[in-house]
Amino acid sequence: MTPRLKVVSPGTLACIQDRGRFGYRRIGVPQSGALHSDLAWVANSLAGNNADTALIEFFFSGPTLRLEEGALRLALAGDFSAELIRDKVKRTLNSWRTITLEAGDTLQIGPVMSGKAGYVAVSGGLDLPDVMGSSATYLRGGFGGIDGQKLLPDSPLAAAGETLDPGPDQQLPRSSDLASLGLKQSASEQDLPTCIRVILGPQEDYFTDAARQDFLTGIYKVSQESDRMGSRLEGPILVHHPDKNPEIISDGIVPGAIQVPGNGVPIVLLADGPTVGGYPKIATVSSVDLPRLAAMPPGSQLRFEAISPEAAESLLRSHRKELAELLSSVEPLELTGIVDMKAMYNASLISGVMDALEQPDVFEPPEIHP
Amino acid sequence: MKKPRFLNLGDSALTLEFGDRIDQQLVSAVSAFDTRLMQEKEAGRLNGVIETVPTFRSLTVIFDPLVISRSDLQGRLLLLLEKVETDNRQKGRHWRLPVCYGGDYGPDLESAAASLGLTPEKVIDLHASQTYLVYMIGFLPGFPYMGDVDPALHMPRLTEPRVRVPVGSVAITGQQTAIYPWESPGGWQLLGRCPLALFDAQRSEPALLGPGDRVEFQVISEDRYQELVEQTLENSLDFSQFLHKEVKT
Structure with missing residues (x-):
């Protein structure tokens, strides 16, 4: 079954991007592509995709997505958290990880805490037409992505394939220094x-x-x-x-x-x-x-x-x-049942608590039933 | 070939500046070197060069500095420059593009004529009797910068640029003329409108015109304009009817 992702709400400004369109500047066509190409790379890497796979870029508040059918792994990169609603239970997830959605799951993404951009990659990519060698949306020209438009409520988002037997979700090591790599900003840096x-x-x-x-x-x-x-x-x-x-x-x-x-x-x-x-x-x-x-x-x-x-x-x-x-150090998201004290002090008390809330992940069966 | 100035456009691009004028000789030099680089790239001998952007007077070479260092690239370009001769023979296609002048199609025709001390008919005549060179495509997808406009038609830009220039507008400013492939803001004087789609992302060659092409304008009636617009919408237009039949040499 091909998983179908429904755009419940598109957020402020979300569109499909990839690495961009090359070789057409000579006819006035800009490169387009992810504004924060490093974050897009992180998202695709977590999702197990090539770096040039098309993904969702959003600014400020993110989209709310619901998986209608199938099973699908998404990867989140950017300084934001997301709310997963599964079986009427809401849980807060940090970004810098994957989340394997089951049919009926809703994911409310964002808002972005530092910088303005966040990225959501879909494992295996999205089924999108190729326009001049790329699926990047060029809003001004009205081409690329989904009909050259930003994400709208009910925009069709068809996954290129189903996420079968995905194994445990993946995350960046929590000790990663994301700020020094320009992937996020600490509160003191923002001033x-x-x-x-x-x-x-x-x-x-x-x-x-x-x-x-x-x-x-x-x-x-x-x-x-x-x-x-x-x-x-x-x-x-x-x-x-x-x-x-x-x-x-x-x-x-x-x-x-x-x-x-x-x-x-x-x-x-x-x-x-x-x-x-x-x-x-x-x-x-x-x-x-x-x-x-x-x-x-x-x-x-x-x-x-x-x-x-x-x-x-x-x-x-x-x-x-x-x-x-950093990307080669991606690790399975397995929690030991105790809160990682180092991460709590490194990050903030809140995100430590968020991680503790994520514990049900561990007990999910590895096999996904739609 | 005369050595251009090498200008840094960041860490991943070099602009080779052949001059700083709008001049057909410069365009020929840029085009000859661009063609040479494209040949080298296609032959797999320019690893790390991503694309080139020819303009009126310069060629921007965009590269991946992690594949080819700036100094290596500069050395390669200097060597290639020694081997290239400017080719002044006309290349490109020769178009005769339909234009409906005046009225709602060319809202600046009357005022332009008045300020030039000409009749609107004379302006149309002067604009449509010239063969223009496409100097470059850029700014927006498919936007052709063309010249040279008859000196009697040289006009400054509008003091208040329009927020919305309709798609297909045929416009002039200074020695340049263009057709807007998109609805966009713009400050050029609008003389008429061309019904053909200058850019269509779905076509195998999305831009109708390319640098080096020659363009003449053919005056058409409003009825013919509407007819061509309909055919454009139906995607049933055969563009070869707008190409000049030329004797191949």
Whole structure:
């Protein structure tokens, strides 16, 4: 039986994403793909999927999903918890784990506690059409994902296959340092400006020395005007060089490019942003820091630090290595019946108690009957 | 080939800047090098290069720095540049695209004509009598940046950009002309509308036009426009009827 997942409520803004669409920028088609690609990787890895499998991305409050038929394993990545309603009993689950749903189960996901993005992967993936090599939703163009639209109540979400004999659910080790990997933020970090490393250029010479200085020393805030196309920043106004035009003959853009139009207000362009643009780009966000910047909610503070492309490359290499190590340490979610004291002190009392509430998992039969 | 400037576009892209003008010579240089890189990539000799983006005056090369380092890539590109000659022969297809000018289809035709000191008929005539080069596709999927517009038609952008430019709008600004493949905000002057779908994600080639294509406009009546719109909606349009029959060399 093919499991059918019903969207009971879609949350604020949820859509289907994957790693993105490549090779079509030359005809103006952006890459799209998960804004926080690292979180998407974690979700897919927990679900036992390839890193490029399509999954649900959501911002702020998450969707509520009900499994109508079959059995299906979902994986949750992001700083949020979820409520599982099974046999009229509600239990709170932490993310960073899988949950194998039975027919009739309802899962209320979110809201996100730090950052704005969360991901729900489906073991075995979703049954979606391929549009130019990807299932990523490009909302502006109305294609990809489910009819090019965000998740709506009753959007069809067909799993590509049933989760048979899945074994115990999986989780990231609870000792994992998720904050240092940029997967979540601690409360103390949220009050401080996040350091975002950038590579200057390609048009840093279009700005005065003072503007470049302001850019690298000032504190910026993510404005309300931020979506999958880009984030407008509030902070020091960046003055263009008097000898230069605040417009250029359009050239190529990649996600992370920081464009500064004539008004001096920088915009970081993201996954769904335009492929070319006519404003000078003072800098481009490093690949290692782009996921966390892209998923920053409005009001978050940040500051920029310039690094060389070579430094960015080696940071990316070691970040990917650390993330791969974390993902290779995924362990079965088996509880011993005693609350993990270390986790309680490391995380918070609440999540320790949540884990204690999860104990019924252990006693579920491994075989799932629809 | 003259060596372009290498500009850093983050840690995973390089922009090779051949110049900073809108110029057919520059486009030829960009296109020749782009073609060369695509050949290398298809032959499996450019591991780590994900895609390239040709523009008016530059070529952006997007790569995976964990597969090919920036310095290695730069070295490879410099070597390839030595071996490429700009090819000025016309490539691409030659289109004759139908346009219904004026009225609701081209709400800026009258005001543009007035400010240029021309009659609306003369504006249509000047716009439709030129063959344009597609300089690049970008900004939005399938959006063709075309030139060069007759100097007598050079117009600035609208001071108040429209919130909603209808899909298919044929517009001008400065030396450029374009067809909006999507409803979108826009500040160009709208002269008319083309009934063909410039972009359709379901087509094997989603974008109708490509860089290097040549485009002429053919004046059509409102009736013909509606007829073509219906055929577009029915998906029954044969695009080859809009291609110029040219003698193959």
